[in-house]
Amino acid sequence: MYGWNVQTQRERGRADHSTMNGAALTAASDEARQDLRASTRLVDRFHAGVYDYLCWLSRDTSLAGDLTEETFLSIWQHPPDARRSASLRAWVFTIALNVYRQHPRRRGAGVVSLGEAGEALPDPSPDPLSDLARDEMRQAVRGAVLQLPELYREVIALHNLEGLTLREVAEALDVPLGTAKSRLATGFSMLRRSLREWKGDDDELR
Amino acid sequence: MNCAEFADGLHDHPGISARLRRLIHARTCSACHAAMEDVSTINRGLRDLPRHLPPADLRGKLLALAASATPTPARDAGVTGLRSVRWGLAIAVAVALAAVFLSTRGERQDALAQALDDLKNAKTVHMVATIDGPGDHRRIEFWIAGGKRFRLEDTSTGKGDAATSITVQDGDTLWEYSSRSKLLEVTEGSVGSPAHDFAQLVLYPQMIASEVRRDATNRGGVFREEQGVDERGRAVLRYVVTGGGQHGQTVFTLDAATGRLIGLEGRQQRSGQAPSVARFSPIEYDVAIPDDRFTFVPPPGTYTVVRDWWLHRRDQVLGKAAAGEWRLTLHAVDVRDDGDVIVSVSRQLLADGTPNEAGPPRGRLIDDEGRPYAEMPVYGAERGYWVLEFAPVKPLEGHRPERFTVELDPYPPGSEAGLQPRPDPGVVTFEDVPASYLPPGNPFERDERGKPLPETRPDPNRDAARLDAVEEYHRTYRG
DSSP, X not given: OOSOBOOOXXXXXXXXXXXXXXXXXXXXXXHHHHXXXXXXXXXHHHHHHHHHHHHHHHSOHHHHHHHHHHHHHHHHHSOOOTTOOEEHHHHHHXXXXXXXXXXXXXXXXXXXXXXXXXXXXXXXXXXXXXXXXXXXXXXXXXXXXXXXXXXXXXXXXXXXXXXXXXXXXXXXXTSOHHHHHHHHHHHHHHHHHHHHHHHTSSSOOO | OOHHHHHHTTTSOOOHHHHHHHHXXXXXXXXXXHHHHHHHHHHHHHHHSOOOOOOTTHHHHHHHHHHHHSOOOOOOOOHHHHHHHHHHHHHHHHHHHHHHHHTOOHHHHHHHHHHHHHHHHOSEEEEEEEEEXXXXXXXEEEEEXXXXXXEXXXXXXXXXXXXXXXXXXXXSEEEEEXXXXXXXXXEESSXXXXXXXXXXXXXXXXXXXXXXHHHHHTTOOEEEEEEEEOTTSOEEEEEEEEOSTTEEEEEEXXXXXXXXXXXXXXXXXXXXXXXXXXXXXXXXXXXXOOGGGGSOOOOTTOEEEEOOHHHHHTTOOSEEEEOSSEEEEEEEEEEOTTSXXXXXXXXXXXXXXXXXXXXXXXXXXXXXXXXXXXEOSOOEEETTEEEEEEEESSOOOSOOOOEEEEEEESSOXXXXXXXXXXXXOSOEEEEEEEOEEOOSSOGGGBOTTOOBOOOOOOOHHHHHHHHHHHHHHHHHHOO
């Protein structure tokens, strides 16, 4: 590299440049462990997404920061299995998920009230100039996602918010592809119900 | 298609024919139509959700964690590699010290925390660190002013002749000089460097400490407090932490009268190796530092490399595009000797006239033979200026591309530009753009007279990144 601040953009709804085979994963991990610059790249590539994902999971920005640190510590300390053919991105999110699941401050897998969730996870950018209706919808969607049971929230966060493919989601969750699809469908159906309740009628959500 | 099949594929991303079948079914089934519309609305709502942006210091914490958690073996590498390893070790030592610090508790920790705060808040700091490890002796002298200006002189006498590295940052320019290679790298802007990272870590030990909190608390460690007099006759408090992971012993020395940290010594030992000892002493506060400490005048015979691509490209404009809210300028399309193409582009938000720090533009590239190029992970960025790299999807044979069609999306979906709704038009196409050919290697690995510099270490991540980009291209554009 040439001394620039390297920044990577993880674009929602579009796959990242991060599919590698097992050997490449190990090489990347070894490199990450041995070379500060490689570590920098890994951090630049994933830390914002991991933090965002952990915010959605934990519903707590402070905890998400701590868990992001634990995730990367785990990444540095436990390189992936070279025999595993996997997406680097899926692997990183697997670690994040495992760190979250094992954490004692995890807030439970069930439903929380939006108020409860909102206290620890403030809306990142309430824009006073944005279109009111659109902003209301956005807030409603956000609230609905935060109230989803964890099982479904983790799938929607990975697929729809972090841009992992369904195959990568299945890999990150260590479940069959069909299960990932089914959880996504159930999660959407719960979102749909929740948003229809918010709209106060049975019409379509538009 | 029936309703069950429709529902089953509701979240898939099908090809055109499957999509048509679904649309046809949705026209004939109001329930499925409503479901499809709802999914579409929810998808749109999800896409609109802004990201939770990580705290500003999280990146630095993670990098420090990487240094603390990872061994940094010495290797015979080029200038860049050696520099990275050397600073990696220094950072690891700094982090290790902080980790042990964190394993202490209660009032003593408060006293240390206050001492570290004083260090951080001092107007200026001058200190000398020595690091003695297996086969290596280093002396690093620091001059730090306000966190933005610093100078580090690092002399290593471990192997062969003594070599000095000097790193200076004046807030606008970073100079990195190696006496061994007589190479001076100049980087415009407040960009980072390993030495800069180290200076930050030294200035913000509590930041480091918080990164390793959970790890450190598991390390245990025996804490001892001593009172005494140092060699200059000052009453001092010594906090000694022994044990805890790899950290043999760390001694914090505070001036009893002022509570300031005036010395720090840490020992690390890996099994089968001689210990590494780092000593920070003296540590002086608010001393007068002449301004010329924060600039660098290269000695005669120095090769100077200006590392800012922007400086080389900003005066050239190949094309411009503007919308209501932004302006995009295409500065250069450079073809490397290996066929990769580097596109230099800048982007500006017109609302406040400032460059925008949001994520990079995205793009596609097609050469004059119709051959596509896949976008690689972003190469570099500085204050609204972006360097994008593209790899040929298929290896180039024969024809040497001279002109390109460049498609750029200044604010791609998901961009954290804070522009919602997304500005139109989404994609700008520059056609028939002439390309320049770069000389073999990195063109800026030459001095200003065109003299080649010592060969640097190849980037091991590069090939993997190229493969990733091509795979991604096939996934995105297949069919």
